[in-house]
Amino acid sequence: MLRIENLSAWYGEAQVLREVSLDVAAGEVVTLVGRNGAGKSTLLRCVMGLHAGQRGTVELDGRNVGKLPAHRRARLGLGWVPDDRGSYATLSVTENLTLPPAVGPDPWPLARVYEAFPALYDRRDSAATMLSGGEQQMLALARVLRMGARLLLCDEPTEGLSPLLVQQVGELLREAKRHGVTVLLVEQNLHFATGVADRHYLLAEGRVAEAMDNSEVRSRERELLSYLGI
Amino acid sequence: MTGFLQNTFNGLVSGAFYALLALGLAVIFGMLRVVNFAHGAFYMLGAFGAYVLLTEAGVPFWAALVIMPVGLALLGMALERAFVHRLTRLDPLYNFLLTFGLTLILQDLVKLRYGVQSSPYETPSALNGSVDFGLFDFPTYRVFILGFAVAVCVGVWWVLTRTRVGMVVRACTERPELTRAFGIDVGRWVTPVFGFGIGLAGLAGVLAAPMRAVNPLMGADLIIVVFAVVVIGGLGSIFGSVAAGFGIGLVQAWGEAYLSDFPIISQTIVFIVMAVVLLWRPAGLFGREEAPA
Ligand SMILES: Nc1ncnc2c1ncn2[C@@H]1O[C@H](COP(=O)(O)OP(=O)(O)O)[C@@H](O)[C@H]1O
Numbered sequence: 001m002l003r004i005e006n007l008s009a010w011y012g013e014a015q016v017l018r019e020v021s022l023d024v025a026a027g028e029v030v031t032l033v034g035r036n037g038a039g040k041s042t043l044l045r046c047v048m049g050l051h052a053g054q055r056g057t058v059e060l061d062g063r064n065v066g067k068l069p070a071h072r073r074a075r076l077g078l079g080w081v082p083d084d085r086g087s088y089a090t091l092s093v094t095e096n097l098t099l100p101p102a103v104g105p106d107p108w109p110l111a112r113v114y115e116a117f118p119a120l121y122d123r124r125d126s127a128a129t130m131l132s133g134g135e136q137q138m139l140a141l142a143r144v145l146r147m148g149a150r151l152l153l154c155d156e157p158t159e160g161l162s163p164l165l166v167q168q169v170g171e172l173l174r175e176a177k178r179h180g181v182t183v184l185l186v187e188q189n190l191h192f193a194t195g196v197a198d199r200h201y202l203l204a205e206g207r208v209a210e211a212m213d214n215s216e217v218r219s220r221e222r223e224l225l226s227y228l229g230i
Numbered sequence: 231m232t233g234f235l236q237n238t239f240n241g242l243v244s245g246a247f248y249a250l251l252a253l254g255l256a257v258i259f260g261m262l263r264v265v266n267f268a269h270g271a272f273y274m275l276g277a278f279g280a281y282v283l284l285t286e287a288g289v290p291f292w293a294a295l296v297i298m299p300v301g302l303a304l305l306g307m308a309l310e311r312a313f314v315h316r317l318t319r320l321d322p323l324y325n326f327l328l329t330f331g332l333t334l335i336l337q338d339l340v341k342l343r344y345g346v347q348s349s350p351y352e353t354p355s356a357l358n359g360s361v362d363f364g365l366f367d368f369p370t371y372r373v374f375i376l377g378f379a380v381a382v383c384v385g386v387w388w389v390l391t392r393t394r395v396g397m398v399v400r401a402c403t404e405r406p407e408l409t410r411a412f413g414i415d416v417g418r419w420v421t422p423v424f425g426f427g428i429g430l431a432g433l434a435g436v437l438a439a440p441m442r443a444v445n446p447l448m449g450a451d452l453i454i455v456v457f458a459v460v461v462i463g464g465l466g467s468i469f470g471s472v473a474a475g476f477g478i479g480l481v482q483a484w485g486e487a488y489l490s491d492f493p494i495i496s497q498t499i500v501f502i503v504m505a506v507v508l509l510w511r512p513a514g515l516f517g518r519e520e521a522p523a
């Protein structure tokens with residue numbers, strides 16, 4: 001589904017990704033773990049086509065999308081949950097949800113979104129930035145489900161959420177996976193990561209340091225947590 | 231009391247022009263992050279176009295009210311495609327150079343053909359005379375301008391807040407990069423929005439023709455106040471630009487009427503208000519701090 005080869009990225013002179021290669025098969029949930037500043041968010045922005053200073057290959061379904069602008073990539077089925085939640089202050093909650101067009105075969109109808117997220121329904125006419133942090137996280141996730149995106153790029157969707165909401169995010173991601181959605185998940189919560197993901201990449205100083213499966217992450221949890229500084 | 235009401239009404243009428251011009255500047259700035267210093271020149275072209283249409287082709291005011299905004303919107307779209315869109319990747323200095331240079335070119339082209347003296351434009355016959363408001367009479371044409379400008383502002387507000395087009399424009403204005411990531415081709419919306427803003431300036435120009443002296447420099451004086459209006463309302467804020475437009479019209483009219491013994495104050499009152507507002511709210515009355523991405 002997604003193949004990244006020798007991806008390097010810069011902010012001005014500073015190189016933040018160094019020849020990163022990784023792939024995500026259709027229907028897989030793969031996480032990207034790594035310290036703050038390792039380049040995880042930058043990697044997602046590169047896949048989205050939002051980062052100007054980059055070199056390397058990004059392929060979607062075997063097609064090189066390196067030359068495509070962000071809106072064309074989104075229409076191929078990419079759904080981005082940005083690290084800052086991407087809430088629009090000048091759009092209501094409903095408008096935040098309905099702004100993006102459907103980009104995949106199975107977009108959620110608005111009614112289904114509101115059934116799954118009753119808290120959003122209650123605030124549907126408020127400006128999105130008036131929601132609590134947790135509600136804005138849910139809104140960002142609900143938006144890509146509504147788009148019917150085939151590949152979700154989720155940037156720390158559980159950050160700052162209560163345990164109950166973390167559990168709900170996990171259920172939503174597992175349900176998406178059951179429907180064949182592919183997920184590339186940036187995640188610091190290793191317990192959560194092993195609960196939803198199939199495989200993991202450890203990103204360190206802009207490089208893929210290790211590729212791990214669930215059992216390896218579980219057995220090395222203590223070491224990894226201290227490495228991540230959590 | 232009668233005098234106060236008359237001053238207030240006059241203030242609202244000049245405010246209507248400020249509001250139409252500031253509204254166009256605000257949508258253009260919101261969408262392109264370009265400050266269009268040529269806005270006053272397009273206002274002048276609207277008025278001059280109406281004058282030329284009438285004197286050289288016998289085209290009446292009502293037709294000019296449609297022809298000029300549409301024609302100038304198309305010209306604006308062509309200029310956006312040819313020049314303005316290049317500004318996004320350049321230093322803001324080029325923004326100033328391009329749009330100010332455009333102003334000088336447009337002004338001089340008109341001067342070359344028609345000279346610098348003002349030309350009179352007759353009020354359309356249906357709008358001659360005055361309306362009786364009980365305490366005072368008011369010229370029908372000014373009542374028409376006020377009603378028309380308010381209707382245009384309400385219409386624009388309705389489109390922006392209640393339609394899908396408006397929702398997309400708001401999203402592109404607030405966070406262009408994020409909006410692209412949601413599958414919306416932001417670039418496709420830029421040209422029509424620029425044309426629309428220019429069309430509003432042209433519309434204000436046609437409305438001004440029967441009321442103000444039509445000459446090549448008529449936009450130059452006005453636009454300075456309009457920039458103050460835009461800054462007071464909050465750069466890029468649609469609602470702020472309209473509210474500040476009418477507000478500044480009122481402040482100016484009251485200042486001229488009641489502070490005429492202090493010309494230093496009455497002539498600069500707009501900029502005094504601007505300085506005070508900026509000290510109090512650096513982003514303007516209705517402006518928001520810029521969001522990332
Ligand atoms: N807009 C920016 N300008 C300059 N440097 C940036 C910018 N955004 C991120 N960086 C730097 O790039 C590196 C990677 O950042 P990021 O991709 O956000 O890391 P992560 O998401 O893993 O925490 C960091 O060192 C960060 O300081």
Ligand SMILES: [Mg+2]
Nearest residue numbers: 040041042083
């Ligand atoms: Mg990050």
